[in-house]
Amino acid sequence: xxxxxxxxxxxxxxxxxxxxxxxxxxGCGHQxxxxxxxxxxxxRGIVKAQDR
Numbered sequence: 001x002x003x004x005x006x007x008x009x010x011x012x013x014x015x016x017x018x019x020x021x022x023x024x025x026x027g028c029g030h031q032x033x034x035x036x037x038x039x040x041x042x043x044r045g046i047v048k049a050q051d052r
Contacts, residue, residue: 002042005030 004010009027016022021039024031034042 002044 005025007028009025011026012023013026015024020033020035022033
């Protein structure tokens with residue numbers, strides 16, 4: 001995302017993909033739902049996550 005989450009984390013995990021996306025902050029665990037169009041505008045890049 002272009003801006004950091006208020007907790008200071010810049011990493012998000014995708015929980016649901018489709019017409020809208022559900023993202024989870026990797027710093028504090030907060031979940032957010034965004035429309036696909038909104039997410040595409042605010043994405044900086046995609047990094048494939050390692051198994052954690």
